[in-house]
Amino acid sequence: MNYNRISMVDNDAMDPMFIEEPDSMITRPTMKEQLHNKVILPMKYNVVDPFNDIISLMDRKSNNVFNFQLWRRFIYFLLVVFVLIFISQYDRIRHYKPIDHDLIREEVRDWIDLNKFEKNWEYLSNLPHCSGTKGDETVSQYVMDSFLKSGMKNVKLEEYKGYLNYPSNETHSLIVFKNNGTDEILKFELGENNFNPLSWNGKVENSFLIYGGDGTKESLQRILENNNNDILDHRDNFVLLLHYDGLVSEQLILAQMLGARGVLFISDKFDQREDVILMKSVAIPQFYTGDLLSPGWEGNSVRTISLNESDAIPHIPTLPLSYNQGQQLLSLVKSEGKNGIRVSFEVKTIVERRHPVYNVIGKIEGREQPEKAIILSSSRNSIHHGAVYPNFGTTMLLQFVELFQIIKKKYNWKPLRSIYFVSFGGNEYNHIGSTEFYEKYSLPLQQELYSIVDITELGINVMHYANSSLKIETHPLLKNLFEDTTMDPNMNVSVSHVQHYGDWIPFLANGIPVSVISDPDLNLHKYPIHTKESTFANIEETLKDNNSTEAIQIFEITIYILDKILRLVDVPNIPYGLTDYVEVVDELLHSLEKDHSKKLNFDKMIRALLRWKKIGTERQKWLNKWQSHISSSKSKKKNHKHNDIESVSARRERCDWNNRLTDIAKKTCSEYGLTGRPFYKALLFGPTFLRQRSDQDSWSFPAVKDSIMNLAWTSAQKELDDVARLLQLSAKPFLRNNAN
Known part of the structure; x- marks a missing residue:
């Protein structure tokens, strides 16, 4: 886009510096001469000399109550500051030449x-x-x-x-027993690769091993509904054996809810290799991200909480295993049947608080x-x-x-x-x-x-x-x-x-x-x-x-x-799409309404979206008007030596639109955050505490969906109305000065 910054002078008034000279032997003045003739002398004759005359007059008539010499120096200082500001702004606005983005692509x-x-x-x-x-x-x-x-x-x-924590150099083992923990049948020596970042230090002794599939809500629910229920039989002392799921943190939240003493993760094969261990972080960002000991404030502060107070770390030991190790455990779980097997292991990492x-x-x-x-x-x-990750991304940066x-x-x-x-x-x-x-x-x-x-x-x-x-x-x-x-x-x-x-x-x-x-x-x-x-x-x-x-x-x-x-x-108008914004939110709201229309009232949300739809229409009208203004200015001034194609008022309006647009998403945040998760303040887009069903979205209306999952319908309605209120609030800056 050929876009030029506005000038602080009127382009329609011909500046003598830009009058075309006829072809002749006339020698054009040098830049130094132009500066002296067009800037320094006019400033001297029109500003400095009259100013000196006024100061001299005031000085002569003074009764020495005031020190006019001191005042004169102060006013001179203000004048110099004003001139410097004017020059800097003049340069900033007038002499900017935008680049051709298409040329850059080539x-x-x-x-x-x-x-x-x-x-x-x-x-x-x-x-x-x-x-x-x-x-x-x-x-x-x-x-x-x-x-x-x-x-x-x-x-x-x-x-x-x-x-932070790191793998320990100490030797540890995972020991497997049968016959209620009396007979050792298998032992794995653990190394530095059997490590999850932010794993909890602790010991598991003679705990019943239960296979939990991928550890999702659905998988664990099926285990609980099984008539031959191992979890209920060993609820005081069991460990879950899980395949890694896409969201490890949720697997650990659910494991702790069930009362597991620890979790063993089975890695997948890599290029048919069965000995590779997948070392995923076990942080729980559903509560908050950042330093575990300073939730919500900068970690360099002296104020910290204890590790036991942190919700962002699992409070049970976790241990990643290779595919081969996991398959050996699975075969033993199946072969021992109801009697099952038991495991003992210890996680002992080096901790740097x-x-x-x-x-x-x-x-x-x-x-x-x-x-x-x-x-x-x-x-x-x-x-x-x-x-592969993350070095490729860093190289791209x-x-x-x-x-x-x-x-x-x-x-x-x-x-x-x-x-x-x-x-x-x-x-x-x-x-x-x-x-x-x-x-x-x-x-x-x-x-x-x-x-x-x-x-x-x-x-x-x-x-x-x-x-x-x-x-x-x-x-x-x-x-x-x-x-x-x-x-x-x-x-x-x-x-x-x-x-x-x-x-x-x-x-x-x-x-x-x-x-x-x-x-x-x-x-x-x-x-x-x-x-x-x-x-x-x-x-x-x-x-x-x-x-x-x-x-x-x-x-x-x-x-x-x-x-x-x-x-x-580097385009004049920040490329926010209000139409897409309304359409996506409306689609997500429709999905929520389809499932819960009998329990929740969506009228306030619908009214808020209708208001935003109108704002989107007005935005498009303004963009069309602004583009027409730019096109018209280009046509009128194509032979002019100035590049100013946007009027002062148009630029002021455009920057005002930019400023208001950049606040839209920020104004859909609650000062106090989500209930039980104050770190998350955005009410429209953010993670629910636990994932929704596969046919539902888990990253929109988080407070509403958290309440629905808990069957707290009064709370869900309040949260939905809060989203509608914030949408209306974020629309207010666009409803003023409608004439613009």
Whole structure:
């Protein structure tokens, strides 16, 4: 889009500096002469000299009650400040030349250096870099150095404190017994890979082992309904044997509800290998993310709670096993029948209560509305090498930093609004880095941020598809932005609202629109993620040929994301889609109403959505009017040497619209948060405490659905009315000054 900033002067009045000279021998004045003739002399004759005359007159008539020499100096100072402010604003508004985004799309392929990409990727994958380790210090410094080497000036590394744990070097065993624990029949020696981040230290002795399938509500309910009920028979002392489910935290919540003493997780095969162990975090983000000991406030504070008070960690030991180990236990459970088998094991990790976690933060300051910003982020840490995840995402983040610096230098460019580039640490420990970052800067971030785009889950597995495929979870306000593949015909994009946990949760919990761009497989965290097999050696052949399918798809994904970021920060109107917003919320509400229309009254919600539908119509009318104004201005001034095509009033209206739009989602938050889960303040989009049925959505109307699950219908109605009230409240800023 050819968009130019407004000027602080009237373009229709011809400035003498821009009058065309006829062809002759007349020598044009130099820039220094023009500055002297057109700026310094007029300022001297029209401002400084009259000002001196007034001061002299006042000085002569003074009776020395006032010190006019002192006042004169003070007024001179104010005059200089005024002139400097005028010059800075004049330069900011008048001399900005927007870049052609289509041209950037054409050139970006030449800027992408796959050799450098591979070098960065290999370095990041060269050593394990679990949070708080020497490896993470090295990788954090490398990321920071890469930011600085790209030319970014505003870069810093921040340290936060949090609760972390690590595998112990001590030897432990899992022992299996039969005959009520008198006869040992099997023993597994446990190593450092039999480890879940944030596992609870504790001992399980002679506990009955019960197979619980995938540990979902449905699976455990079937066990409870079984006439031959092992759980009820051994309710005081049993351990669950489970396959990993997509949401480990819910498996642990349910296991604790049933009274299990511990949980053993069975890993899947990896490339027909049965000895690989999947080391998933066992944090419970349903209550809160961040440091376990400082829920809701920055971990660097001296104020902490005890570990026993934390709801975000399971209070029973967990132990991950290989597929082979799990199958041996399963066969024994089946062969022993009703008599069953018993297990004893101990989880004893090294605990660091206040250990450092690092974020690397860079920023490109915006030019027109620098107080508005987005974040482009990626998680950085991995229990092992993490080549597939999250290192690919971190490598992409480094590439985007470099690409934006190239644009900035080549075109003397600044975006209309600001961009933060953040490498978050602590993701495997309940997302400490992102949460502590938000808690530290919550007030300015609430004012600044209107979107966070996370690319952690971009990955090499995308190459399994014929076209470049992305799964994008985003706020409905940005649905149309990411669905638009007009310029990217080879992109296969699926878009929905956010439906899983990650470093974006503290922002989503506080009403900041979140977009998670994922490879379809990595979105599900499939193998080899969270295993020691996620190494660069297994993927290093991927980028050897710039014309390979893999390389081409990396180019296409990079261009697609770059385009979306540019549209977020460098088009005049923030690309929020109010029509999509209303349609998605209405669809989710309709699903809720279909199931519970006899129990709940939806009238207030319907009225609120009708109001938003009207606002969406008015927004589109204004956009059409604004575009007509821009087109008309271009036509009238195409031969004018000024580039000003937007009037002062139009710009003021546009910025006002931008400011109001960025508050929409934030105003659907409750000051006190969800009942029992005050960390989550967004009432419209967020996770329910437990997942809903497979045909229902678990990431919308969380407070309402939590109450419904508890059959608390009065509370559910109140929560639904609260959502309607906040929707009406968020609409109020758009109902004033309707003439605009």
